[in-house]
Amino acid sequence: MMKLVVALPVRSLEDIKLVPTIDSDLVELRLDYLERPEDFDPSLIEDIKDRIIVTVRDPSEGGVKKVDEDWKASLYKKLHDMGVLYDVEARFLRKRNDIPFKGKIVSAHFFDRVPSIKEVEEIFEGFEEAWVRKIALTAKEGYKELLAHFARKGFAVMSMGSNPIERIAFTVLGSELIYASFDEGLETAPGQMNYKKVREILSCLGLR
Numbered sequence: 104m105m106k107l108v109v110a111l112p113v114r115s116l117e118d119i120k121l122v123p124t125i126d127s128d129l130v131e132l133r134l135d136y137l138e139r140p141e142d143f144d145p146s147l148i149e150d151i152k153d154r155i156i157v158t159v160r161d162p163s164e165g166g167v168k169k170v171d172e173d174w175k176a177s178l179y180k181k182l183h184d185m186g187v188l189y190d191v192e193a194r195f196l197r198k199r200n201d202i203p204f205k206g207k208i209v210s211a212h213f214f215d216r217v218p219s220i221k222e223v224e225e226i227f228e229g230f231e232e233a234w235v236r237k238i239a240l241t242a243k244e245g246y247k248e249l250l251a252h253f254a255r256k257g258f259a260v261m262s263m264g265s266n267p268i269e270r271i272a273f274t275v276l277g278s279e280l281i282y283a284s285f286d287e288g289l290e291t292a293p294g295q296m297n298y299k300k301v302r303e304i305l306s307c308l309g310l311r
């Protein structure tokens with residue numbers, strides 16, 4: 104069942120208190136927006152852990168703050184032990200063999216080019232036990248065909264920089280997740296639509 108995800112740039116630990124006010128299926132906490140992501144304490148999300156996705160995005164894939172990779176790995180292991188959903192890059196998993204990914208989101212982001220189907224298949228090889236495999240792709244020549252191919256395979260797919268309405272279309276094509284913004288100016292990637300607008304359109308389509 105497709106899920107609406109609000110991507111929240113966490114600029115202060117106080118922002119985490121917004122989660123209960125957001126009417127979506129999931130809220131992604133983008134911890135890489137914190138001045139010091141290492142200040143994050145997992146106990147802060149104990150009461151909301153069933154509604155969130157924790158993401159510490161690497162700057163090479165659109166993240167803001169660079170963090171120590173051992174710290175990131177240890178955080179994800181702690182979250183795994185807590186039963187918290189997180190989003191980890193396939194490339195980061197490939198570099199390490201100590202981060203559980205079964206039942207989690209494994210992602211790949213392309214901001215400057217459209218990869219081949221073969222390249223994407225190789226990136227995700229071995230991560231079939233993820234809850235969702237996710238591709239975010241810049242809207243350059245060939246992006247629609249590639250995203251449609253993987254949407255039909257059960258991936259979550261999204262185009263970055265094209266008309267935000269396309270994300271609705273990819274949901275209809277089978278994308279497992281649709282990412283939206285919390286508010287204007289708080290987008291965590293180009294091409295996000297405000298989540299209230301997405302919710303309205305999806306309900307018109309009978310998808311929510």
Ligand SMILES: O=C1C[C@@](O)(C(=O)O)C[C@@H](O)[C@@H]1O
Nearest residue numbers: 110158239261263282291292
């Ligand atoms: O990977 C994704 C998808 C995304 O990049 C998007 O295009 O909406 C937004 C990110 O916050 C999230 O981690």
